[in-house]
Amino acid sequence: MPQTPPFAAMFDSSGYNRNLYQSKEDNCGGLYYHDNNLLSGSLEALIQHLVPNVDYYPDRTYIFTFLLSSRLFMHPYELMAKVCHLCTEHQRLSEPGTDKSLIRKIAPKILQLLTEWTETFPYDFRDERMMRNLKELAQRIANGDEMYRKNVQQIIQSLIRKLASLGQYEEVLAKINATSTDRLTVLTAKPQAIQRDIITVCNDPYMLAQQLTRIELERLNYIGPEEFVQAFVQKDPLDNDKSCYADQKKTRNLEAYVEWFNRLSYLVATEICMPVKKKHRARMIEYFIDVARECFNIGNFNSLMAIISGMNMSPVSRLKKTWAKVKTAKFDILEHQMDPSSNFYNYRTALRGAAQRSLTAHSNREKIVIPFFSLLIKDIYFLNEGCANRLPNGHVNFEKFWELAKQVSEFMTWKQVECPFERDRKILQYLLTVPVFSEDALYLASYESEGPENHIEKDRWKTLRASALGRGGL
Secondary structure, rough: OOOOOHHHHEEHHHHHHHOOOOOOOOOOOEEHHHHHHHEEEEEEEHHHHHHOOOOEEEOOHHHHHHHHHHOOOOOOHHHHHHHHHHHHHHOOOOOOOHHHEEEEHHHHHHHHHHHHHHHHHHHHOOOOHHHHHHHHHHHHHOOOOOHHHHHHHHHHHHHHHHHHHHHHHHHHHHEEEHHOOOOOHOOOOOOOOOOOHHHHHHHOOHHHHHHHHHHHHHHHHHHOOOOHOOOOOOOOOOOOOOOOOOOOOOOOHHHHHHHHHHHHHHHHHHHOOOOOOHHHHHHHHHHHHHHHHHHHHHOEHHHHHEEEEEEEHHHHHOHHHHHHHHOOOOHHHHHHHHOHHHHHHHHHHHHHHHHHHHHHHOHHHHHHOHHHHHHHHHHHHHHHHOOOOOOOOOEEEEHHHHHHHHHHHHHHHOOOOOOOOOHHHHHHHHHOOOOOOHHHHHHHHHHHHHOOOOOOHHHHHHHHHHHHHHOOOO
């Protein structure tokens, strides 16, 4: 069976391959083209365009773009049912006397389409209806030839493995979330005995940056492309039915990833606010500056931004005496790189550089690109909000979806990079499970370290101490 090429090869700089839409005679059949570029079409015509026949197989950019965007208009299981119907009816696969040679011509193409769907959007198949349709269509093809039976088994086994892996990952996340507790209890009247901190677990900033990158790549890897689209679907106010997503959201990997970013920010702030001595706090800040710099060098912009966010939280930034002991030149450079002005121009330039390096890389180490994830989501959100899904004539605005697919496909390339760094269980365990302070606890620790400077801070400190004491100890 043909292998699916890597995502990087899918979209050229214009957003999609320009010379692919001449092999099907449907320029007038509900699809609208300009300069051989598919710009819009009726939903029915677009579905027809997805289904292969003896003389035609859809381009891979089209398959990805349509499978990604079609869920804005119909459930994946409804699309699957239509595809199965078109495949069997058009190719007369349902008729007992179907010509074997015809099946041999069409079967590899249908199998390839199913392969692309199950490989790229495996979470769609968490729906029993999807699985049923897949198996029925696959069965019809397999009846024709022993070789196809093996191919069908491979597709289904690979899909089941992916879904099982997702299930295990979700269980691990649930366990981590179940054990996470607030670290306020360890503050008890600011004990002199300092708890174990990140530096005692890993005193090498480079090593910590590598383990952060491991976590990032693992979590990125589980995000399905469809989650970007599903994150923005809102119920149509004119439609009394629920949004077509209500029973469709099969995963929350995207949310789990955003939660990881927040956890890392709070972990950084906690580690800095914890030490009693000023020189220890200053050392912790310098340590995280070095970790952030290593993350930048690796191409791990998400951890970099989480660390900077943690260091810029008010309970940390107000520690003026601590910061006075820190050499901040390196931190200033990193902040400049991630400066939000001009729509994150500096960061976007650095990201483009990392993406270019990744394209020509010979090692997994050079291929790593981990984008600042909240900004990626924001970009996709604004693209989605900025253009209508349908044109005034009711056609699907495919030009918009090419652009959406281009952004998501770039992410798909990055998430498939295998982590080149060895796993260090002790460090990972600490990063993922050590308790972190809540915002109130951070302020309390900060005021305990460097007293309040004005009436507002004094009042807040009193309130926080009172509520902490009321809970049975600081």
